[in-house]
Amino acid sequence: MPRAVPFDLDRLRDEALRPIGEKLIAGERLSFADGVTLFTSPDLLGVGAMADAANRAKHGDRVTFASNQHINPTNICVLRKTCVFCGYARLPKEEGAYRYTLDQVLAESDRADGTITREFHIVGGLDMQTGLAYYTEMFRALKTRHPQVHIKALTAVEIAHIARIEKMSREDVLIALREAGLDTLPGGGAETFSAAVREQIADKKLGGTDYIDVHRTAHKLGIRSNCTMLYGHVETIEDRMQHLTMLRDLQDETGGFLAYIPLAYHPDDNELGKTLGRTGTSTTGFDDLRNLAVGRLFLDNFDHIKSHWIMVTSALTQIALHFGVNDIEGTVVREKIYHAVGAHTPQGMTLAQLLQLIRGAGKQPAERDSFYQVIREFTDADNGEEAADTTQAAVA
Numbered sequence: 171m172p173r174a175v176p177f178d179l180d181r182l183r184d185e186a187l188r189p190i191g192e193k194l195i196a197g198e199r200l201s202f203a204d205g206v207t208l209f210t211s212p213d214l215l216g217v218g219a220m221a222d223a224a225n226r227a228k229h230g231d232r233v234t235f236a237s238n239q240h241i242n243p244t245n246i247c248v249l250r251k252t253c254v255f256c257g258y259a260r261l262p263k264e265e266g267a268y269r270y271t272l273d274q275v276l277a278e279s280d281r282a283d284g285t286i287t288r289e290f291h292i293v294g295g296l297d298m299q300t301g302l303a304y305y306t307e308m309f310r311a312l313k314t315r316h317p318q319v320h321i322k323a324l325t326a327v328e329i330a331h332i333a334r335i336e337k338m339s340r341e342d343v344l345i346a347l348r349e350a351g352l353d354t355l356p357g358g359g360a361e362t363f364s365a366a367v368r369e370q371i372a373d374k375k376l377g378g379t380d381y382i383d384v385h386r387t388a389h390k391l392g393i394r395s396n397c398t399m400l401y402g403h404v405e406t407i408e409d410r411m412q413h414l415t416m417l418r419d420l421q422d423e424t425g426g427f428l429a430y431i432p433l434a435y436h437p438d439d440n441e442l443g444k445t446l447g448r449t450g451t452s453t454t455g456f457d458d459l460r461n462l463a464v465g466r467l468f469l470d471n472f473d474h475i476k477s478h479w480i481m482v483t484s485a486l487t488q489i490a491l492h493f494g495v496n497d498i499e500g501t502v503v504r505e506k507i508y509h510a511v512g513a514h515t516p517q518g519m520t521l522a523q524l525l526q527l528i529r530g531a532g533k534q535p536a537e538r539d540s541f542y543q544v545i546r547e548f549t550d551a552d553n554g555e556e557a558a559d560t561t562q563a564a565v566a
């Protein structure tokens with residue numbers, strides 16, 4: 171059962187939102203139809219006010235971030251021609267295709283030396299040459315070299331791909347990866363679960379039910395994970411609600427999700443953007459805020475709703491901290507995937523920049539680990555200066 175949340179119903183200007191506000195106050199779960207109302211109401215500020223109240227009841231003014239580093243070992247992908255929203259993937263012989271050797275991965279990971287990095291976020295393409303041994307060797311080497319760093323790696327789609335090419339069960343793949351050092355799974359690869367949407371944007375990609383199944387298997391093994399939804403392409407409001415319902419149902423069953431992260435579609439340098447005739451920023455700030463707020467209100471069994479500043483800009487992320495968001499993407503260091511489809515945001519942020527972003531929204535920053543345990547609170551006078559130089563170097 172969701173918790174009862176204090177809320178002033180007079181803040182709502184759309185009468186259709188009133189029954190939802192009453193459920194919030196009573197601690198009642200929202201229905202699919204409530205979610206549709208939240209997505210379609212003209213009163214965005216009312217939706218945001220309810221999400222803000224729900225978030226404050228759980229987290230007060232605290233906003234967390236992690237000191238993380240993204241590593242993308244390969245952009246070679248067998249689905250290069252069928253995921254039409256993707257600008258990152260390449261075929262093996264195509265210009266720009268790359269696959270890191272172990273030494274290259276380790277060289278990239280050495281950017282973490284002397285910095286505050288506590289997590290490697292490792293995802294890439296579905297490369298026929300990167301089977302189980304490629305990743306188990308990589309994770310073992312990373313854990314030997316950086317024993318303090320958490321490994322969050324391989325989307326559900328990559329796990330299913332490794333299982334397929336190795337002719338193993340997904341469970342056995344997860345067990346082998348965990349033994350090699352895998353700590354948690356990222357939430358990418360979900361896109362929008364609806365079969366009709368997948369037919370248009372990711373025809374051959376792992377389906378929504380299978381994505382859920384990989385996460386269920388991971389949770390049952392004690393491997394926690396994040397989850398996402400890609401929005402702003404061809405999906406309907408009902409598709410979004412079906413997606414959120416599937417995530418909420420699995421969370422009821424396993425409690426294994428750490429955070430929900432809605433991801434905004436970017437239309438540059440991908441086939442879908444050309445088909446839709448869109449360039450530049452595809453989603454509106456209005457829709458970005460609404461997706462975050464609905465996530466907070468509908469996913470009542472999730473503790474953490476995260477804004478990905480790389481996709482929606484740091485300015486919008488500041489506002490999102492008043493629309494139900496309690497966690498933001500961290501230092502990152504060198505982001506490639508969204509910059510391949512036209513993200514104009516920086517590829518990383520220093521600790522000082524993250525603190526400035528959070529404080530600039532009137533919130534209190536706290537650094538967390540990958541399981542959302544707070545490691546460090548920052549007083550107003552604390553700019554994390556002893557770590558700032560090293561994160562600055564990493565962002566170059």
Ligand code: SF4
Pocket residue numbers: 247248249250251253256257258259294295296327375
């Ligand atoms: S979205 Fe993922 S699976 Fe699809 S082409 Fe891009 S890298 Fe490959």
